[in-house]
Amino acid sequence: MRRIILVFPFLLLVVISLNSCEKSSGTAFEHATMRPWFDKNCKSCHGSGGGNSGAWSYNPDNYETSIKKHISHLYQDVYVNKSMPPAGLTQAELDQFKTWYDAGYPAK
Ligand code: HEC
Incomplete structure (x- = not known):
């Protein structure tokens, strides 16, 4: 019984710190x-x-969640179907996208 009382706050602490880690673990797109x-x-x-x-x-x-996870969708809309953005892109902007995509769509 005593052990449970000691272990429980410890587990709670682990869960809390894991959660806060997850929130700040996103890589910035730079x-x-x-x-x-x-x-x-x-x-x-x-x-x-x-x-x-x-x-x-x-x-x-x-x-991770905004770009990387959706990259095939973004590629389809921007470069294949050219449906996004609705106003369209210049050829130079399309080329920039393609160059970045082909380089493995790096975050930095
Ligand atoms: C003027 C507003 C506007 C801009 C700017 C815009 N979008 Fe969109 N986007 C929309 C609307 C409205 C929808 C939902 C309707 C639809 O699916 O067509 C949408 C839907 C999407 C979707 C998900 C729907 C799907 O099935 O394709 C993606 C992915 C997307 N946009 C990517 C982009 C990207 C990438 C850019 C920039 C290069 C962009 N959009 C710029 C208005 C915009």
Whole structure:
């Protein structure tokens, strides 16, 4: 009984610290060309508070969940179907996207 009383707060502490770790473990998206590219072309609609963040949420604070996890979808919409952004991109912007994608869509 005594042992349970000692172990329980310890486990609680482990759970709490694991949780807070998870929240701060996202890699920031800081690519010199593509961070401004996404900010310019996608953020107004898909950033936090943007009207269409439900369809895809652009969050440069978490590269893994926002970019990496959705990369095949992003590639389809931006480069294959050219459906995003709705206003379209210049050839130079499409090339920038493709170069970054082919390089393994790095975060930095
Ligand atoms: C002017 C507003 C606007 C901008 C700018 C915009 N989007 Fe969208 N996006 C939408 C809307 C509206 C939808 C939901 C309707 C739809 O699926 O067509 C959407 C849906 C999406 C989806 C998920 C839906 C799907 O099935 O394809 C992705 C992924 C996406 N956008 C990526 C992007 C990317 C990447 C950019 C920047 C290059 C971008 N969007 C820029 C308005 C926008």
